[in-house]
Amino acid sequence: MPLLKIENLSKSFGGLKAVSNLNIEINQGELIGLIGPNGAGKTTVFNLLTGVYDKTEGKMTFRDKNVSGLKPYQVTQQGMARTFQNIRLFSDLSVIDNVKIAYHQRNSYSMTSALLRLPSYYSGEEEMQRKAMDLLKIFNLEDKAEETAKNLPYGEQRRLEIARALGTEPKLLLLDEPAAGMNPQETHDLMNLIRWVREQFKLTILLIEHDMSLVMGVCERIYVLDYGTIIAQGAPDEIKSNPKVIEAYLGEEVV
Amino acid sequence: MRKMRNWFNRKNIVSLLGILLLYAVIQGLIVFDIMPPFYKLTLIQICIYIILATSLNLINGITGQFSIGHAGFMAIGAYISAIITAIQHGPLFLGLIAGAVAAALAGFLVGLPTLRLKGDYLAIATLGFGEIVRIIFLNTDYVGGAAGFTLPSTITWTWAFGLMAVSVVLMKNFVGSTHGRACISIRENEIAAESMGVNTTKYKVIAFTMGAFFAGLAGGIYANYFYIIQPMTFNFLLSFNILVMIVLGGLGSMTGGIIGAIVMTLASALLAGVPEWRNVITAVLLVLMMIFRPTGIMGTKEFTLNFLGKKSEKNAASKN
Numbered sequence: 018m019p020l021l022k023i024e025n026l027s028k029s030f031g032g033l034k035a036v037s038n039l040n041i042e043i044n045q046g047e048l049i050g051l052i053g054p055n056g057a058g059k060t061t062v063f064n065l066l067t068g069v070y071d072k073t074e075g076k077m078t079f080r081d082k083n084v085s086g087l088k089p090y091q092v093t094q095q096g097m098a099r100t101f102q103n104i105r106l107f108s109d110l111s112v113i114d115n116v117k118i119a120y121h122q123r124n125s126y127s128m129t130s131a132l133l134r135l136p137s138y139y140s141g142e143e144e145m146q147r148k149a150m151d152l153l154k155i156f157n158l159e160d161k162a163e164e165t166a167k168n169l170p171y172g173e174q175r176r177l178e179i180a181r182a183l184g185t186e187p188k189l190l191l192l193d194e195p196a197a198g199m200n201p202q203e204t205h206d207l208m209n210l211i212r213w214v215r216e217q218f219k220l221t222i223l224l225i226e227h228d229m230s231l232v233m234g235v236c237e238r239i240y241v242l243d244y245g246t247i248i249a250q251g252a253p254d255e256i257k258s259n260p261k262v263i264e265a266y267l268g269e270e271v272v
Numbered sequence: 273m274r275k276m277r278n279w280f281n282r283k284n285i286v287s288l289l290g291i292l293l294l295y296a297v298i299q300g301l302i303v304f305d306i307m308p309p310f311y312k313l314t315l316i317q318i319c320i321y322i323i324l325a326t327s328l329n330l331i332n333g334i335t336g337q338f339s340i341g342h343a344g345f346m347a348i349g350a351y352i353s354a355i356i357t358a359i360q361h362g363p364l365f366l367g368l369i370a371g372a373v374a375a376a377l378a379g380f381l382v383g384l385p386t387l388r389l390k391g392d393y394l395a396i397a398t399l400g401f402g403e404i405v406r407i408i409f410l411n412t413d414y415v416g417g418a419a420g421f422t423l424p425s426t427i428t429w430t431w432a433f434g435l436m437a438v439s440v441v442l443m444k445n446f447v448g449s450t451h452g453r454a455c456i457s458i459r460e461n462e463i464a465a466e467s468m469g470v471n472t473t474k475y476k477v478i479a480f481t482m483g484a485f486f487a488g489l490a491g492g493i494y495a496n497y498f499y500i501i502q503p504m505t506f507n508f509l510l511s512f513n514i515l516v517m518i519v520l521g522g523l524g525s526m527t528g529g530i531i532g533a534i535v536m537t538l539a540s541a542l543l544a545g546v547p548e549w550r551n552v553i554t555a556v557l558l559v560l561m562m563i564f565r566p567t568g569i570m571g572t573k574e575f576t577l578n579f580l581g582k583k584s585e586k587n588a589a590s591k592n
Contacts, residue, residue, distance in 0.1 A: 121470055
């Protein structure tokens with residue numbers, strides 16, 4: 018049984034079919050890439066998966082549960098976490114608070130014990146602080162825990178966003194263009210980080226990316242999306258030589 | 273061995289002593305007649321406005337939902353508590369709590385549909401709510417219509433200060449918890465908050481209901497101190513006044529809201545001698561504020577006793 022199964026997923030905005038008849042299957046532990054030209058509908062697929070948009074047709078099954086129609090926070094509670102194409106940190110909060118918010122959904126104390134400061138509040142906060150700090154250590158951000166998130170350099174903001182997503186303790190991580198705006202060195206480091214995170218957290222990852230070196234470098238399987246439909250899928254090498262993909266990216270040869 | 277953490281840490285004890293000391297000093301000034309009676313009135317006004325400002329800050333500053341109907345919740349608290357204490361001759365405490373609960377209920381019912389609205393639209397909806405409440409009381413003969421009704425002044429300085437301190441501590445505890453952080457995350461980025469597993473609708477409604485509860489409590493204190501309540505008191509100018517306090521003090525800062533409430537109430541009392549200039553001076557102050565420090569006095573920062581907490585944590589760490 019695949020971890021995530023998308024069947025005949027479609028989404029229309031008025032007369033525009035952003036995604037049509039999409040079928041994707043992801044197995045436990047895989048690292049899958051979703052690529053395609055600008056406007057192909059990649060981010061729409063993420064937004065459908067995470068409940069930001071409601072699908073027009075189709076079915077999404079995650080860990081044997083139907084997740085279509087769930088609200089974004091419910092999808093996250095099911096174990097699916099995402100990052101955003103344009104970074105969406107809680108920019109005026111400290112780095113550690115950003116991560117602590119991710120642990121909120123698994124918090125162990127009630128509102129009453131927060132208001133009255135019962136012992137469970139103190140132990141709960143302590144545990145959250147410890148978990149968040151451990152996560153920041155993994156991402157080499159522990160020295161910046163108290164810094165305001167918006168003051169971090171761009172690459173670290175990207176890292177923090179991934180760390181924050183991992184704070185929700187997901188089974189499936191969705192990365193929306195994690196290398197956008199990074200230089201080749203940063204992209205290379207990110208590649209290693211993604212691989213390492215997958216091993217460490219036993220994650221399944223689905224990533225959208227424009228940077229071909231990153232996609233071809235880390236992904237085991239790639240889906241190519243164009244005009245809302247899958248035009249090709251397979252291993253990186255197959256995708257590289259697939260004429261349909263070349264056509265989608267470079268245009269048809271004029272004879 | 274992990275140390276059992278509870279309420280008794282250095283930071284909390286210093287805070288508690290600070291609150292008691294503040295109370296004792298002012299109580300001393302009153303008992304020994306050093307403070308003129310006029311200022312006692314100002315003190316109680318300050319207590320009322322601190323509750324109002326921090327509770328509105330919970331909605332506007334912490335959760336980022338722009339509400340300007342706070343006078344409406346205050347009116348509900350004032351009228352319900354006044355009905356219980358003056359007309360039904362119930363005990364004061366029961367009246368205050370009933371007023372606050374009624375306001376919270378109204379907040380919940382109003383918040384559920386209107387918190388789907390964003391920005392200006394929510395502001396308009398809450399403004400409308402405030403006016404509706406006022407007009408309902410204006411047209412209810414049971415509570416005296418436009419003339420309002422009189423009631424005995426039973427709130428003492430001790431009551432006002434005690435209720436203010438408890439309210440502020442409860443709200444501060446909320447903001448400093450994971451539930452408060454969930455509210456702050458909504459203010460910071462609603463889409464990201466939702467994708468981090470925060471049920472944004474739930475927390476918006478919680479913040480709104482809690483804000484309404486304390487506004488209702490403040491209304492109850494007001495009604496049971498000032499001898500008379502009239503619908504005109506709870507007009508939208510009052511809502512704006514509270515809003516000005518939190519903007520002045522710093523949206524999103526609980527201590528900022530307190531400072532804003534104190535500054536505005538004191539300014540209003542000190543300028544009572546020159547009533548024709550009062551509004552001009554406060555307006556000029558606000559304009560200058562917006563030019564030189566648009567984030568308000570405190571911004572989103574808090575005045576905390578964290579330096580004490582850190583010290584004791586370090587001590588605890590070195591002992592382990």
